[in-house]
Amino acid sequence: MKKSFLFLLMAFMMSWGTFKAQAGGSDYIIMLDNGSSTDDQSFLEMKRGAVKLIEQLLMCNLKNRVAVVHYGAGKYGDTSGIYKPVIYIESDFTSDHAVAQVIERRLDFGDHFNEALGFTSNALDGLSSPSIISPQATLNGYQPLKVVVFTDAERNTGALNGSYLVNYADTTLNSPAAFKNVLAFKINRGAQFTMIHANTNTLAVRAAASISSTGGLYGGALETNVADPDYGILPRLYYNRPNGFGMSSFETDYWKDMVGHLCNSSGWATMDFKYEPGQCISGPAIINGSYNLPAGAVFEDLRLFIENIVTGELYPVLFTTTITGSNFSSALQTSDFVYAVSAGATGQYKLKTLLVYAYGGDHYNTYSYNNYPYFDYDIDMDCPVLKSAPKTLGREAFFKLTPNPTTGLFKVILNNAPKSAKLNVMDLAGNSVYSKVLGNEKEIDIDISSRKEGVYIVNILNDKNETYSEKIIKK
Incomplete structure (x- = not known):
């Protein structure tokens, strides 16, 4: 299942907007x-x-x-x-x-x-x-x-x-x-x-x-x-x-x-985060960061990946984050690497965050690597702790997906209807294939029949700025 996603991610990044204001x-x-x-x-x-x-x-x-x-x-x-x-x-x-x-x-x-x-x-x-x-x-x-x-x-x-x-x-x-x-x-x-x-x-x-x-x-x-x-x-x-x-x-x-x-970053969003590499995540591993948006820009999403330092392979990491103003933090667990573990990822990786925002009627994004300058990599996927990590999520589900696997039509069923939330479905390259703003909804019907077979990630950002993720398999 191992694939190189860097080119796809960069194409995704560069395809959003015309960068005319930056x-x-x-x-x-x-x-x-x-x-x-x-x-x-x-x-x-x-x-x-x-x-x-x-x-x-x-x-x-x-x-x-x-x-x-x-x-x-x-x-x-x-x-x-x-x-x-x-x-x-x-x-x-x-x-x-x-x-x-x-x-x-x-x-x-x-x-x-x-x-x-x-x-x-x-x-x-x-x-x-x-x-x-x-x-x-x-x-x-x-x-x-x-x-x-x-x-x-x-x-x-x-x-x-x-x-x-x-x-x-x-x-x-x-x-x-x-x-x-x-x-x-x-x-x-x-x-x-x-x-x-x-x-x-x-x-x-x-x-x-x-x-x-x-x-x-x-x-x-x-x-x-x-x-x-x-x-x-x-x-x-x-x-x-x-x-x-x-x-x-x-x-x-x-x-x-x-x-x-x-460097002149005028008109661009910028982001920075620090994580002191433990290489093997046997307990909570803290990420702390911040971002700055251009005046008038609106925050949309924050995502986390690991990138192989040699091949550029990318895998999404589950990222339940707390956002206060323009600061964010998260405590990574071994179970957050479920997709990389399931795909058989090996070798050394860097953490990479992706910030998505709206600006002047267009969508943009920027990214950041770990701003901790003492090590060449952050995560070793050959670590025994990660290799033995559970291949399902280790936290109480915020929502469930049914049927899963699916031929294309499936439901998102939330435990509680949030006053406001944002739902996003993306492929493993980080491309958004479906999005919707939610309001007091407990069940959402989604159709990805036109998409190719594979694994997709369903993210829900709730009104507390917490992101929950589950994977759906398209047959």
Whole structure:
């Protein structure tokens, strides 16, 4: 029964409304330093940070797109032909999280940021280059360009296997020539630079801060570059990481706060939630979150899924939530994973919430991943506790469905008639196939005869902002 639902969910998300009222998006190039000073553990921490940043960027504005570019001085694990600056592009710009977050270490041996920008410029212009060693050799950018760099680089140290933030051919201090390709990106492409820099050397910090564009919070010293469009302007989008790319205990909102400086979410709903992963849910597991709607927008629904971190497979999770104002909370139980367990889900998953709202006569939605930055996944479906979880709901039914299975016609019978409620039937991809506003009704007739065979979920959101779910099988 296992299926990949990500593409269907994204199609569902993008099909609702025309997005005419929302701010436009940006194209983000995420550049990862693969030099020799970045060991495998540091790279894993860098990758986790890049994935968390990508998550925040893509859910900040659904028009945003990202592309990941590695840079180094040779192929990872290949010592033949080393010490030549190269880049590796993971994929073209994409808004598909499942594609964007597939990151592996590709390169090694040295880091030459200025030269990597030159090769990236070739990719943006559709020009072939032997220094682009990935199957993906071009970048189809058409939105405002923003470059975010993860690096531990020195200003200029060593030879071709060395560490360089500035131009290898001209390292003159306080000279525009040292920042040749940065200036080309800023002046000719209008690009914005953000530097996430794991280095404390004074010259390196000042060079990286000088590369950074205006914005953010950094107000320290800069290397002088009179040709820079940002010359003399503070603060800068420079983020120093003296202890590397791993997150400390007080940095829970690090990526969220950074994206607040990098992304325009005007006109879009935004959402955020935190869940401290237990991997195996043997007792209540608390989710706490909040959402913000554009002025005039109306909340419609809140849904929860788990998404496989490798395949992008999605499964709905039963989500009985308490909503107070724009805040929500829920206590997950093992029985809430009934659909994933029944479908034989295996592997590691992230929690993903989906917010549905009405705005300006259209329907929209946004989503959020867990904003807890210390782990790569939230749920392990190979956990014995989840594997042995009951395949039926462990709570008193709020309503029942009959007949079940059905050939298409069935009744929803509520224990008590609510003063107001909303009923929604959706398939396992999250597509709504039937909805109705209820008022003092105990029995509702539903017809899904025209729908294909399979499992559907019936959700009822009552007047206490509690959501109850049951599954119906269409024969």
